[in-house]
Amino acid sequence: MTEIRLRDVSRWYGNVVAVNGVTMTIGPGVTGLLGPNGAGKSTLIHMMGGFLSPSSGTVELDDEPIWQNPRVYTRLGLVPERESAYDFLTGRQFILAMAKLHRLAEPGRAADRAIAQVEMEQAADRAIGTYSKGMKQRIKMASALVHDPAVLLLDEPFNGMDPRQRLQLMDLIRRMAAEGRTILFSSHILEEVERLAGHIEVIVAGRHAASGDFREIRRLMTDRPHRFRVRSGDDRALAAAIIADGSATAVELTPDGLAVQAADFGRFTWLLPRLARDAGVRLWEVVPADESLESVFSYLVAR
Template identity: 70%
Template sequence: MSSIVVDHASRWFRNVVALNDVSMTIGPGVTGLLGPNGAGKSTLIALMSGFLAPSSGSVTLDGEPLWRNEQVYRRLGLVPEREALFDHLTGRQFVVACAELHGLADAGAAAQRAIATIEMSEAQDRSISTYSKGMRQRIKMASALVHDPAVLLLDEPFNGMDPRQRLHLMELLRTMGAEGRTVLFSSHILEEVEQVARHIEVVVAGRHAASGDFGAIRRLMTDRPNRFVIRSGADRTLASVLLADSSVRGVRLRPEGGLEVEASDFGRFSEVLPRLAREHAVRLHEVTPTDESLESVFSYLVSS
């Protein structure tokens, strides 16, 4: 059983802070690393895989520093987001080369097992240059699995995969987690994480925003205040009646017309708004949520 410990790690590039004082422990099972694009997920995985040194703090695998410690790669497999593949090779040649770099006694057999695991046997003798995005993701996965690592790090592994490929990879990750391996995968899509990982780590703008059970954190996300822009035929009347309802935290008249509304109880608000508009003869022209992006959800987590 292996664990990666990130202890007050920061990483900056000149005057840009990519990660700021992040601490977390990634243990056996499947962990989802969740955050919007640009949050620092790839930088964190680069630290965990020993490709980057922390500017401060430490990152260790079973107590050993990852930076400049080539021995850890016997226990660690990495699927990077970047496509650094040798397009002139076939898929099989690429995975065999990775097995040979690990010093495996029977590199060919190890490569065959890894390729079969990710269901690429039929395409293994094709040039990587002919592969689709999803196939390239899968052959990278085979190269990461070829030495049977105890720890697997995957950066946005579902990018470019079709629905069947995604389902297969999800099942594979669940199986490896159940076997006691330490699996971490990053994503900016809630649904991907929800189907695979119960434990998640959330990163926003280089900061560690949340950690724990997916269900508990997901409920916090859905319980956050909801903000809307509403345009109606009688803004002042609608503002007055909305403010009197318990589901509404605040209302502001916009100089250009319409209302900015913050609802503290989305379920009640979605039922109350049309009823109040009907009762007071107010015609609704537009109801637009303004904070439904993942960035706004994660920002709420940071500030809560």
């Protein structure tokens, strides 16, 4: 199992601290790296990719230090946020050059495979300078895949992509995760992270703010009431039963059902079916209304 481990990692530039005492482990599957602009996400990815040294702490790939260790690059692939290709080269020439830099036994075949993975065959013989932003993102992705790495570090990989390109890349990332690869990607679009990542790491002001499944994190936020949308066979009767029980802090009757606010997630979800049964009301739908990544992220950033 391939893992990247950061232990008490900090990075500073003069008097400016970009990353401060971060400890985390990135394992197989898709991990989303979240944080406001300037939080330190790119700095972290560059340290994981071996392009920056930590000012203190350690960054390791399977117990090997990443900084100044060329051996790890056989297992690492990086898609940086900034443009990283020569515009005068064709896409195929660029990927072939990357395959040769990795000293692959069959560089041409490896280049063709990587280009096909990102569905860039039709544009492969055009100069990169003629590509759209989304196409440049895909050819950068091909350069990271050409040596078939076990670990992928993707810094804002969906920037500039149209909806079709975004869906294609999401499908590719899901397939690679299903193969057991370790994939970390940063994004400022919460929907992308919510759809892709089974695990999130949140960075706020250079510090590690949270780690885990965002739904689990939401349920641990005990100082913030939970909201539910409830539909039933008799919303008025159910609302009366909830109010009489005192298990909710607020109940509102809306055209879409009941909007319920409860302080204790576990107790309310256990109690609601029993209240409905005792009131003779059939439950049709119970949906957490604020268990989104946006809700968690807004809470953590505002703390």
